[in-house]
Amino acid sequence: MSEGDLSAVAPARLAAESAGLPGAASAGGLIENSVIRPVRLEDAEELADLYRANQEHLVPFIEIRDDSFFTADGQRSRISRAIEASAANESWRFTILDGEELAGTIGVTNVIRGPVQGAKVGYWVAHGRDGRGLATRAVGEVVDFAFVQAGLHRLEAWTLVDNVASQRVLEKNGFARFGLARALLLIDGEWRDHLLFERIADKP
Numbered sequence: 311m312s313e314g315d316l317s318a319v320a321p322a323r324l325a326a327e328s329a330g331l332p333g334a335a336s337a338g339g340l341i342e343n344s345v346i347r348p349v350r351l352e353d354a355e356e357l358a359d360l361y362r363a364n365q366e367h368l369v370p371f372i373e374i375r376d377d378s379f380f381t382a383d384g385q386r387s388r389i390s391r392a393i394e395a396s397a398a399n400e401s402w403r404f405t406i407l408d409g410e411e412l413a414g415t416i417g418v419t420n421v422i423r424g425p426v427q428g429a430k431v432g433y434w435v436a437h438g439r440d441g442r443g444l445a446t447r448a449v450g451e452v453v454d455f456a457f458v459q460a461g462l463h464r465l466e467a468w469t470l471v472d473n474v475a476s477q478r479v480l481e482k483n484g485f486a487r488f489g490l491a492r493a494l495l496l497i498d499g500e501w502r503d504h505l506l507f508e509r510i511a512d513k514p
């Protein structure tokens with residue numbers, strides 16, 4: 311296992327512990343190498359500040375939210391739901407860290423179990439903290455979590471057609487483009503086409 315692989319183990323274990331997943335192990339001394347950790351209620355204020363500061367940056371990428379989304383109370387409710395969902399093994403939400411500070415979020419959602427064992431990955435990094443490899447590392451760590459701890463077999467990510475930076479992040483993490491979905495998401499009042507990316511778990 312390389313050093314890069316080691317850093318990916320920590321969030322997987324930590325998130326598994328938080329989610330109560332089988333196979334969860336102590337995060338031990340590896341946590342400090344990781345750029346993601348499960349979102350916590352204490353993150354609410356900092357996260358609300360970050361969303362407010364990045365509102366314009368994120369408009370092309372997030373669904374329309376009501377005003378409470380940008381408040382600490384609104385974020386606390388969202389985080390609370392996210393913690394419940396991870397405890398129920400339904401979806402997982404992590405903060406992306408830049409040192410001690412929050413730099414964005416990444417989530418594993420739309421989980422389908424049964425014969426599919428698939429989910430979707432979504433993420434963002436704050437303007438001013440981008441271009442330094444944070445999203446690339448976060449996606450790598452979440453892939454490890456999804457396949458190793460959550461037991462998933464397939465991950466998808468969807469990008470706007472012109473979101474080359476996000477496509478690059480995915481390609482660097484072994485995702486391959488497999489299609490174009492027309493009018494997939496309603497963003498800022500418009501149904502937008504998206505490129506579809508997939509990554510399949512490596513065979514043991």
Ligand SMILES: CC(C)(COP(=O)(O)OP(=O)(O)OC[C@H]1O[C@@H](n2cnc3c(N)ncnc32)[C@H](O)[C@@H]1OP(=O)(O)O)[C@@H](O)C(=O)NCCC(=O)NCCS
Nearest residue numbers: 371433434435440441442443444445446469474475476478
């Ligand atoms: C897209 C986003 C997640 C990238 O985060 P990041 O931390 O800057 O990503 P990284 O630094 O890990 O990698 C970015 C890569 O894209 C490349 N890149 C950035 N802008 C680019 C552009 N306009 N054209 C081509 N490549 C570009 C970078 O050079 C880098 O690749 P490299 O390592 O090969 O040089 C971030 O800009 C963001 O949150 N944007 C808004 C929300 C969003 O798009 N979320 C994803 C929705 S699918």
